[in-house]
Structures are given as C-alpha cells and as structure tokens.
Amino acid sequence: MVDTRLEPTTTAPVGAAPASSPEPWPDRSVIPAVWSRITNLEIERGEGSWLITRSGERYLDYSSGIGVTNTGHAHPRVAAAIAAQAAKLIHGQQNIVYHEPGLRLHERLRHVLPGDGWGAFLSNSGAEAIEAAVKLARIATGRPVVIGFRGGYHGRTAQTMALTTAKDVYRGHFEPLPGSIYHTAYPYCYRAAGGSHDPAACTCDWEAQLDLTFHQLIYPEHVAAILIEPVLGEGGYIVPPPGFLPRLREITRQHGIMLIADEVQTGYGRTGRFFAVEHWAVEPDILVMAKGIASGLPLSGLLAKRDLIEAWPPGTHGGTYGGNVVSCAAANATLDVIEDEHLVENAAARGAQFLAGLRGLARTHPAIGDVRGLGLMLALEFIEPGSGDGRTPNPNLAKRVLAEALDRRLIILSAGTYANVVRIIPPLVTTAAEVDLAISILDESLTAAGA
Numbered sequence: 001m002v003d004t005r006l007e008p009t010t011t012a013p014v015g016a017a018p019a020s021s022p023e024p025w026p027d028r029s030v031i032p033a034v035w036s037r038i039t040n041l042e043i044e045r046g047e048g049s050w051l052i053t054r055s056g057e058r059y060l061d062y063s064s065g066i067g068v069t070n071t072g073h074a075h076p077r078v079a080a081a082i083a084a085q086a087a088k089l090i091h092g093q094q095n096i097v098y099h100e101p102g103l104r105l106h107e108r109l110r111h112v113l114p115g116d117g118w119g120a121f122l123s124n125s126g127a128e129a130i131e132a133a134v135k136l137a138r139i140a141t142g143r144p145v146v147i148g149f150r151g152g153y154h155g156r157t158a159q160t161m162a163l164t165t166a167k168d169v170y171r172g173h174f175e176p177l178p179g180s181i182y183h184t185a186y187p188y189c190y191r192a193a194g195g196s197h198d199p200a201a202c203t204c205d206w207e208a209q210l211d212l213t214f215h216q217l218i219y220p221e222h223v224a225a226i227l228i229e230p231v232l233g234e235g236g237y238i239v240p241p242p243g244f245l246p247r248l249r250e251i252t253r254q255h256g257i258m259l260i261a262d263e264v265q266t267g268y269g270r271t272g273r274f275f276a277v278e279h280w281a282v283e284p285d286i287l288v289m290a291k292g293i294a295s296g297l298p299l300s301g302l303l304a305k306r307d308l309i310e311a312w313p314p315g316t317h318g319g320t321y322g323g324n325v326v327s328c329a330a331a332n333a334t335l336d337v338i339e340d341e342h343l344v345e346n347a348a349a350r351g352a353q354f355l356a357g358l359r360g361l362a363r364t365h366p367a368i369g370d371v372r373g374l375g376l377m378l379a380l381e382f383i384e385p386g387s388g389d390g391r392t393p394n395p396n397l398a399k400r401v402l403a404e405a406l407d408r409r410l411i412i413l414s415a416g417t418y419a420n421v422v423r424i425i426p427p428l429v430t431t432a433a434e435v436d437l438a439i440s441i442l443d444e445s446l447t448a449a450g451a
C-alpha cells in the first residue's frame with residue numbers, strides 16, 4: 001500500500017492548538033441526516049493539504065472542504081489574522097458602521113479582475129451571492145427572466161434551486177420553485193448527442209438550443225441575465241470548448257442580456273487563473289465568488305462595474321452578516337497568501353502535473369471514460385466498458401473508487417448528474433510530491449475497485 005506519510009504542506013508551525021477535550025464526543029445522531037456525508041472521520045485539526053483525526057491519522061484532503069481551503073487548512077497567516085481580528089471586533093454591522101478590514105477588502109476587490117471600474121458587494125454564502133446577482137441584474141435591466149444551463153449548480157435557496165439542474169435531489173421535492181427561470185444546453189463534449197468529441201473540435205449544438213429557447217420559450221429582450229459556471233462544477237467538472245464563452249458573451253451583448261459568471265467553485269486561482277473567465281478573456285457583467293475567498297470563514301460576494309453597483313438603490317438588498325469583519329480579515333490574509341506564495345501559478349503547474357498523471361491512469365483502467373480538468377479542478381468520468389454506446393455511466397464504480405481512496409487516506413468527492421464522476425479538488429498549496437502520492441493512491445484504488 002502507498003505510504004501516505006509526507007511532510008505537512010505548510011512550513012510554518014500551526015501553533016499550539018489545544019487538544020480536543022478528553023470527554024467523549026456527543027453521539028453522531030445529533031447531526032441531522034439531511035447532511036449527507038461521505039466519511040465518518042472525526043477530525044481534530046488540519047494543516048495544509050492534510051486533515052488529522054482525533055487518533056492522529058493523516059488524510060490527504062483533496063476535497064478541500066468542497067473547494068474552499070485553497071490556502072490549505074489553517075494557514076498560519078490566515079489563522080493569525082482571524083485571531084487578531086476576533087480579539088478586537090467580531091461583528092461590525094454593515095448598515096451601522098465602517099471597519100478597516102471591510103474597507104480594505106472592498107478596495108482590493110476592485111483590482112482582482114482585469115480592467116478598471118469594478119466594485120464589490122459582500123454576503124455570506126455562494127447561494128446568497130447568486131441571489132444578489134439575480135436581483136442586481138433584474139433591477140439594472142428592468143427585465144424579469146434568468147436563463148441557466150442544464151447541469152448547473154448554484155445553491156439550495158429557493159431562487160438558486162430554481163436555477164440548479166445538476167441533479168434531481170437538489171430541487172425535485174421542492175416544487176413550486178420561483179418562476180421566470182429557463183435552462184438551455186451546456187456543451188458537454190463527452191456526452192454530445194452525435195458522440196464524444198474533442199472539445200477543441202466541438203460539434204455540440206448549444207447555440208442552436210439557445211436560439212430555440214429564444215424562439216420557443218422567452219423573448220431575448222425579456223431576459224435580464226444568463227448565468228453560467230465557466231467550468232461546470234457539481235454537474236461533473238465539465239470544461240467547455242474554447243469558443244463557447246466568447247460566443248456566449250457576443251450573443252448576450254447583442255441582446256442586452258447581462259452575463260453572470262458563477263465563479264463560486266472556479267474562482268480564486270482554482271483553475272490556474274485568478275478567475276476562470278480569464279482563460280477565454282471574457283468579461284462578465286457580474287461575477288459571483290465564495291468558497292475560497294476567506295479560506296473557510298463564511299464570505300461570498302459579487303463583482304460588477306461600479307456604475308452598476310452604485311445604481312443599486314439603498315435598502316433593496318443587504319443582510320445582517322454581509323461583509324463580516326472577521327471574514328474580511330481572513331479574506332485579506334487569503335489574498336496576501338495567494339499573492340506571496342504564487343498559488344495561482346502553483347494551481348496551473350500542479351494541475352498540469354495531475355492531469356498528465358490521470359491521463360496515464362486512463363490508459364490502464366478501461367472504465368475511465370473521460371479525463372478532464374482545468375488547473376486544480378480535475379475529474380475522472382466512469383463508464384461500463386462495452387455496454388450501450390460505450391458511455392453508460394457507472395456510479396457504483398465511482399463510489400467504490402471513493403471508498404478505496406478513503407481506505408488509503410485520500411479524500412476525494414463525486415460529481416455529475418449520474419454521480420459517475422470522481423472530482424479531485426486539491427488545495428492550491430499542494431506540492432508536487434503530494435500530487436504524485438495522490439496519483440499512486442488513485443492507481444491502487446482504481447485497481448482495487450475493478451476499474
């Protein structure tokens with residue numbers, strides 16, 4: 001079995017974190033079952049790419065808490081910023097006072113996207129920031145409709161459930177959902193109707209489908225926004241063909257429709273650029289961010305041109321905790337770490353290393369139907385070789401691979417409408433040695449799972 005003993009990712013000591021209480025922990029049944037769960041690990045602490053259990057076992061966390069711990073677990077600089085801020089002020093409500101971490105963060109966020117004139121609005125979760133983006137687009141355009149993509153995931157509040165179609169479980173029990181929402185086809189080259197093809201030579205008919213949407217369902221001049229994940233996340237880590245986003249930008253401009261980029265999962269360096277839209281030099285009207293922005297403290301937000309944000313009438317949106325001062329301190333430290341440790345560059349380099357390793361695994365494991373990824377957002381799609389048209393989804397195999405990897409102390413996740421995709425989301429601080437280790441663990445796990 002692969003040896004998982006590697007040095008922690010971060011060089012600085014994590015500090016004298018107090019050991020957990022010697023008292024037995026309360027029974028797990030206190031946590032409601034609605035939190036579906038992929039491990040039963042009891043975690044004491046985290047360091048860099050690693051989670052450490054109460055009994056001291058180290059797990060390589062390539063879930064990053066669903067794409068959140070980009071700077072690694074408990075990065076010493078982020079932890080210190082949180083501790084220092086919490087000792088001074090924990091809540092400085094945005095409608096009532098100004099605080100320095102918030103002002104600094106808003107100021108810095110003006111410059112994280114190329115081009116001038118950006119402004120930020122802060123909230124707490126990804127779903128909440130999507131809600132804000134939809135409200136902003138509606139109020140700015142005076143139009144009611146929002147179009148999303150089939151396979152997209154945007155959250156679990158009522159509005160974001162209505163926009164989400166990654167899987168039935170996210171919305172199926174909750175009709176009626178908010179209206180004036182339509183969905184159109186995302187280019188999924190591996191599962192294209194005419195057969196799989198290379199995204200570079202895409203023949204998916206997404207543009208014809210969008211045109212049909214405009215002719216069958218809704219006038220384009222009634223559409224406030226089109227909401228897009230630049231790389232589909234929960235829907236299966238699907239990297240779109242190169243011409244897709246630039247062409248979508250052209251079409252939205254032609255019709256005066258705002259383009260909202262949901263970069264909740266793809267943002268903050270994850271794909272090897274600070275934001276994924278930069279891979280295609282596409283400028284959205286609104287960009288939504290969350291997850292990695294405060295290294296695990298609840299914080300989300302949107303970026304939009306300042307004239308758009310300034311035209312948002314006071315009181316039409318807000319929330320008690322938006323732009324929380326401790327979260328803003330964590331977010332400022334997160335930006336410092338991303339810059340000083342060159343994490344975007346590391347994501348690109350480690351991503352290329354990982355993708356090459358996964359392609360190597362696909363040569364010896366025939367149940368891997370597709371390997372894809374951008375930066376450190378990587379996936380294997382599992383099929384039943386020889387069945388149907390050769391692309392029959394194999395969710396049971398994906399499940400077995402996750403279990404075998406967990407037995408070998410590697411935490412990875414599933415994704416995709418049929419749950420037959422294994423997604424790998426390492427922290428951006430991960431090292432070349434850790435990536436090599438993960439590839440060997442995956443190789444063993446695939447063999448053990450019968451892939």
Ligand SMILES: Cc1ncc(COP(=O)(O)O)c(C=O)c1O
Pocket residue numbers: 066125126127128130153154155156229233234262263264265266290291
């Ligand atoms: C692309 C995308 N948008 C929105 C969300 C919702 O974010 P949150 O869970 O913070 O509400 C997620 C969460 O996974 C996501 O991946």
